[in-house]
Amino acid sequence: MNKLAVFSSCIAFAGLGLYLINNKNKKEERIIEKAQLIKILKDLQKQYYPVWERMIEYGKLQNHVYNKKSNENKQEILRDLIESKFQNVIEKIEQSVYIKYEVSKDEVNYNCQIIYKDDDQIAELQNYINLGFDQAIKLELNLPINIKLPEFINEELILKTQCQILISSAKIFNIKIQEYAQQNNGVKVTKHSNAFQQILTELKQQSKKQEILNQNGFDQSDEASTKLFFDSIKVYSENRSFKQKLVKLNEIYDVIMSEILEKGYILENEIENRLKC
Known part of the structure; x- marks a missing residue:
């Protein structure tokens, strides 16, 4: 199964793949304070965005190539090409963010999916990331507009x-x-x-x-x-x-x-x- 097919159900914290909680694993991860977790998710959003843009550019270029060929599995091929191209890029971004905040991806995932699973603010940040990846794979980036601009912008x-x-x-x-x-x-x-x-x-x-x-x-x-x-x-x-x-x-x-x-x-x-x- 394509790793990208399940973006909508869980946040993508292991590159373009997913890191899922193993319920049989009894290891207890430390709790991250909500304010800190929000900073981590926002930082990931900020770092992911340029990659989403690059994914789209690369995908469109490959799409142009495959348009010249007759291939029923073109969309699946494009998804696989994009995934393999950007897997390492995403992993490096995540690693740098986790190091910056002195957390592990296990801890971030645990807090998102278990500790704050019913928190609307955390869910919104996760959904934004999932939406970004989903749209990038579809070669269109149309994320919600932030109408509250910083004061210096005119x-x-x-x-x-x-x-x-x-x-x-x-x-x-x-x-x-x-x-x-x-x-x-x-x-x-x-x-x-x-x-x-x-x-x-x-x-x-x-x-x-x-x-x-x-x-x-x-x-x-x-x-x-x-x-x-x-x-x-x-x-x-x-x-x-x-x-x-x-x-x-x-x-x-x-x-x-x-x-x-x-x-x-x-x-x-x-x-x-x-x-x-």
């Missing part, structure tokens, strides 16, 4: 951060497109080609988004910085003026990316000047 900061992310992305794309032409006797990349897909993959891998978010303070929260930034955009997009500014910024970015693809290269200062916030 419209100006969000737009400035988005602007910096887009400039960075366009610059990397600009270089990649230029390098491809130089390495292929001046031949340009065409949209939807394998070369184009490869460059988009490299663009995601070399993205400076995380670094930019951290520089702008989005890592100063219980939430993962990318999740907090996404939630901030969603909340502020209720304001029509903000949404118009964001849409305009993204439209300029799309035009720049199309021009880079068409021309093969544009000046970097042109990218910066056109994406000023």
